[in-house]
Amino acid sequence: MPSMFPVLDMPQRLLMGAGPCNVHPRVLRAMACDVIGQMDPEMTACMDETAELYRQVFCTKNRHTLLVDGTARAAIEAALVSLVTPGMKVLVLRIGRFGLLLTEIVERAGGIVCPVDVPWGEVVQVENVKAAIEEHEPSLLVTVHGDTSTTTAQPLQAIGELCKEHGILFYVDATATLGGMPLLVDAWNIDVATGGLQKCLGGPPGSAPITMSERAVKAIMARRHDEAGIRGTAPQGDGPVIRSNYFDLAMIINYWSAERINHHTEATSMLYAAREAAQIALEEGLDARFLRHRKAGAAVAAGIRAMGLEVYGDDALRMSNVTGVWVPEGCDANRVRTLLRTEFEIEIVSSFGPLTGKIWRIGAMGVNAAKHKILLTLAAFEAVLAGENVPVVRGAGIDAARAAWEAQQ
Missing domain, CATH: 3.40.640.10 (Type I PLP-dependent aspartate aminotransferase-like (Major domain))
Structure with missing residues (x-):
């Protein structure tokens, strides 16, 4: 008798939301x-x-x-x-x-x-x-x-x-x-x-x-x-x-x-x-791990700002591993997330309560607190936003993120 469902084969998605992240x-x-x-x-x-x-x-x-x-x-x-x-x-x-x-x-x-x-x-x-x-x-x-x-x-x-x-x-x-x-x-x-x-x-x-x-x-x-x-x-x-x-x-x-x-x-x-x-x-060392997450958070925030978008909240109070991004006026926040997922296999998320639909949250944690994964996410994010007629500075986010990663000590 044939099975009711196909063999389980979940997509290999880059999880850049607020958790879970990809498993080591x-x-x-x-x-x-x-x-x-x-x-x-x-x-x-x-x-x-x-x-x-x-x-x-x-x-x-x-x-x-x-x-x-x-x-x-x-x-x-x-x-x-x-x-x-x-x-x-x-x-x-x-x-x-x-x-x-x-x-x-x-x-x-x-x-x-x-x-x-x-x-x-x-x-x-x-x-x-x-x-x-x-x-x-x-x-x-x-x-x-x-x-x-x-x-x-x-x-x-x-x-x-x-x-x-x-x-x-x-x-x-x-x-x-x-x-x-x-x-x-x-x-x-x-x-x-x-x-x-x-x-x-x-x-x-x-x-x-x-x-x-x-x-x-x-x-x-x-x-x-x-x-x-x-x-x-x-x-x-x-x-x-x-x-x-x-x-x-x-x-x-x-x-x-x-x-x-x-x-x-x-x-x-x-x-x-x-x-x-x-x-x-x-094995990595806690101090080295904390630094890697600080680098990741700084890179995401710098890339978002260089693109011409606004980061949510106060830099002095922000977690290392999750960054909020204000949704530009007139932009369909859910459509942007859907396009990131369906065209690039990248997940970012919205928030809750008074911030529902008002910010995106981009997470970089665990194995995803890595420079190349942040650059891939920012490049895809930029491409989707530009395709949705959101004014962004093309290419600036990648350069700023690379510089911010290297600047963190």
């Missing part, structure tokens, strides 16, 4: 390794190796550094449902769409959200954080490091110092920046940080690194429940039971510990991918 070939090869049992000594050794690699990626000595099986949002949700107790005051810094996501998850976990909002394209100033802490006296502060919806990066170091001073737990969603911008978990007093593979780490979506301080783990374990609790008898510990089973970090920590208390079947191929992505990042 070594990561794809790692994913092809044989699946073995989750309690096989070779498998548990791979888990231990992966944990050690991510300690280095997160710049931490945290013992509890591991993976949550699922996309980056899985680790975000695991962190928040495990930290937030009903009625807890949580200060949420909101610099874009993903700050609003943190708000929703905190509310679903029963927390009381104390928001600190800024106009999209801005970040929260440390004096406003200090004032909000004094006003609300929260137990937890949560923020996104780099919000791809607005292409802005929230400074973290001074906020970490405030949290330490006031005894507040500090959670950071570093999905879009881990492996591409500095994230010094220990030095910045971050208690919990989460990431994803599909952005600067150059892996596929589906595995989410997380690191937790001893202070955070103590708070999580205070809510711990064992098998008796799951069966409906009294939960163990002083606090309320964590509302999720799959995202219960107390249970996942025990799964990754020497005791290997079974929780779920580890996503074997994604573990291989995560291990290889971290290995590649550390």
Whole structure:
């Protein structure tokens, strides 16, 4: 009997949006390794190796550094449902769409959200954080490091110092920046940080690194429940039971510990991918990797401006790996994206909320934070815009991008 669908053969597209990016070939090869049992000594050794690699990626000595099986949002949700107790005051810094996501998850976990909002394209100033802490006296502060919806990066170091001073737990969603911008978990007093593979780490979506301080783990374990609790008898510990089973970090920590208390079947191929992505990042060197992403961001911005277009936002606040471009008046933003995809096999994206249809976002991260891929993208972008009768300076973008790449130190 013939199959209902043709053999799967996805296009070889250059992913220059806000993520995912193209996957490093070594990561794809790692994913092809044989699946073995989750309690096989070779498998548990791979888990231990992966944990050690991510300690280095997160710049931490945290013992509890591991993976949550699922996309980056899985680790975000695991962190928040495990930290937030009903009625807890949580200060949420909101610099874009993903700050609003943190708000929703905190509310679903029963927390009381104390928001600190800024106009999209801005970040929260440390004096406003200090004032909000004094006003609300929260137990937890949560923020996104780099919000791809607005292409802005929230400074973290001074906020970490405030949290330490006031005894507040500090959670950071570093999905879009881990492996591409500095994230010094220990030095910045971050208690919990989460990431994803599909952005600067150059892996596929589906595995989410997380690191937790001893202070955070103590708070999580205070809510711990064992098998008796799951069966409906009294939960163990002083606090309320964590509302999720799959995202219960107390249970996942025990799964990754020497005791290997079974929780779920580890996503074997994604573990291989995560291990290889971290290995590649550390072989390159974090400082060299951060520089490469800065070069990429500078090249994109310079090329866009030389073309005669306007870059969205403030250069001082922009993420290294995602650049916003204002859509010129009268230009059909979706048609430009479609032509880039259908004629050049290049993907760029729009944004969300108040920026929907108003900006394009061009990402250069992971293996795509490369000069030749940026030049190809800018050349194609220029050709499409010119074909749509948008006035651009032909050839200037390529020259400016090449110069900007070389100028970054």
